[in-house]
Amino acid sequence: MAQPEIPEPVASFVEAVNRHDEQAFLDAFTADGVVDDWGRVFPDRDSIKTWSDTEFLGARGVLTPEEVTVDGTQVTVIGDWRSNHANGRSSFTFEVDGGRVARMTIREG
Template identity: 50%
Template structure:
């Protein structure tokens, strides 16, 4: 299994620790979350989404598979917390040392 890129690892570690500020700091200034087609762009929008649906639900992600597609990193992980629980697919695009896009699907 390929290694999780450092910016993605930092984002997942922040989420798993419930660290909202560190989670938001993991994104580029114009970063975005695409949660099943609902796109939240920028720190404020991502923060509001996360407070309601991600860190606010104590989401944890335990990677079970990592694939580098050349255009991004696909992490299949077991999601836990006080919302959705089960396997989910996250695709990350990285820009420098931050995440520019996190896409969530099944």
Template identity: 50%
Template sequence: MTAELDAPAKRLLDAANANDTDAFLAGFTADGVVDDWGREFRGAEAIRGWSDREFIGKQVSLAVEEVTRAGDETVVTAAVGGNGFNGPSHFTFSTDGDLVSRMTIRA
């Protein structure tokens, strides 16, 4: 059974699909981290640089296929499209209140 997507993860996915970098960054805590297959980008400036090069800057699209919950983490299986990486990925979101503290991307 697919769990419901929580608000912080939904906000980031919606911002990515709208190619809205500012809204995407606003969804993270001040010390938020993106872990993209083991490469970590911490804080808004580093996340923006990564996103401009590899995510929103590549017109990413994320089609959610499944959502599961494991404790305080939300795991989203999505089909990734756009002008960069294309294919299935798992996005794990850890939250701190209404914001994402960590987004981990894996196969």
């Protein structure tokens, strides 16, 4: 199955995650970027890094996109998430602002 086309900057974000590139992952966020992981909110770069070190990049996570929808500045990628921490179909919704990710929300896919 061919992977769906993902618009920038989300495409580069997913690529950074899948190659476990911490610098590119963190730099993809706006200065006040936020991660909402199933209701747990990480409101700044330091807390995003701490979360990612154990549950995202540090858990060797890989996202295989299956569906993509775009609604204005919101991009939702639904796909198969595999890591040492959690596995399964998940929905990643990105709020894009000025070529960066302002917010990433993770929910059940």
